[in-house]
Amino acid sequence: MVNKMPMDASAVLSEIRKGFILESIKTGKRLDGRRLDDYREIKITENFVPKAAGSAMVEIGKTKVVAGIKVEEGDPFEDSPDSGVMALNIELLPMAFPTFESGPPSEQAIEYSRVVDRGIRESKMIDTSKLVIESGKRVWMIFVDIDVLNYDGNIIDAATLAAVTALKNTVVPASKIGQKDYALPVNATPVSVTMVKIGDELVCDPDLEEEQVSNGRITVTISEDHNIHAMQKGDIGEFSLDEIRKAIKTSSNIGNKLRETYLR
């Protein structure tokens, strides 16, 4: 029963089930047996798509995403002649959930993409100064495309994990221009931790049902320098400053563990 996913947009949670989840969270337990800051089982398959310059499939519980990297030659931005370019996009594929539609990206997809992008960009994970072919003229452009194949909550963390893993195994195809291929220079390993507020509790790695009963989401992205590089409060809901401080602490602790376990 717990495993059944809504089959269409109208299959929202019944009030009874909402109450059940809320009551359970109050006692510090979640319906699938997790504690409030437990993640679901995480599975990472590196180099899932060998045609890509780097790739990874990440599953967090039933949420499933694939990140693939393409590296292409291109023009630098006028205001930064000596740095390569990174662009990141998340596709919420229609196959992943009944209400996801093809066509131009939804607000949800754009928000998720930008939060994941900020964590990677601001942690200076990619050393863009080492992606210059000819100063002011040609640079390597890193395209990070993330496809959501199945949606059961917490896309932001799954996408960040997938993007970071994929970037870490990315090879810059410099042999195309008569040089030697080299591993994408990577300086940091950012990890995002997303929590939702259910009742008065912060709950890590929400599944879909938990997202549906929650009042507000918060993501904190921290890298191994312990500094905060991205934060985002999303969805309708309110957080006290104390709750936000707690979210930062949780992200720091849990993020460290995730990094140690999955991103070595």
Place this chain on the structure above:
Amino acid sequence: MEGNIKLIRDDGLRLDGRANNEMRPIKIQTGVVDRADGSAFIEWGANKIIVAVYVREAYPKHAQNIDRAIVKARYNMSGYSVEERKRPGPDRRTMEISKVVSEALSSAIVLEKLPRAEVDVFIQVLEADAGTRIASLTASSVAVADAGVPMRDLVVGCTAGKADGKIVLDLSKDEDNFGQADIPMAILPRTGKVVLLQLDGDVTEEEFNQATSMMMEAMPRISEIQRNALMDKYSLEDGE
């Protein structure tokens, strides 16, 4: 780019002469778009933003919520509002801003008092000079109140960030471009609850706490400007 420009002068003040915890001047005026149900114009430093609110039955019908209103803010920049012409129409940045502004306003509006309604908040940035999302939200809540929409509180926002390694309030354009972090935040002042929060850059936990307390200290002053803007309009109407 970063680090090439000095943002704090030798005398400890910022390039525009402000102290670390000093805001730019803010002016708000209501009733500036006659046709709309409510409106507001905000000048926040060199930012100039106009907001108009329309309240109507949500359309199409399947977009309605039978038990509450939906809030749709649309943040839009004029082509001439920034240094290099902005191509008109929504882009990824403006769509994200529209989303977080809509969500923040939703916490302030008593949505269940307006079943099936849609509160449209049209935000037009005429001149942009850092901090537009927060200035837009601050003006939007005044415009929504001006439209007579039932509200729990007036959302108020401000930004803090890091320039030359120091936490400063209300980032200027240079500090936004060349600084090390940008943290916009908005609250419901009566409870102090945070309804919008974003961060990008590089800050320690300690610096984050410093930034939020600096913002919390500034919020009541901005709230007062919001309230005065509403009172000014109604005192004028009384006199007529």
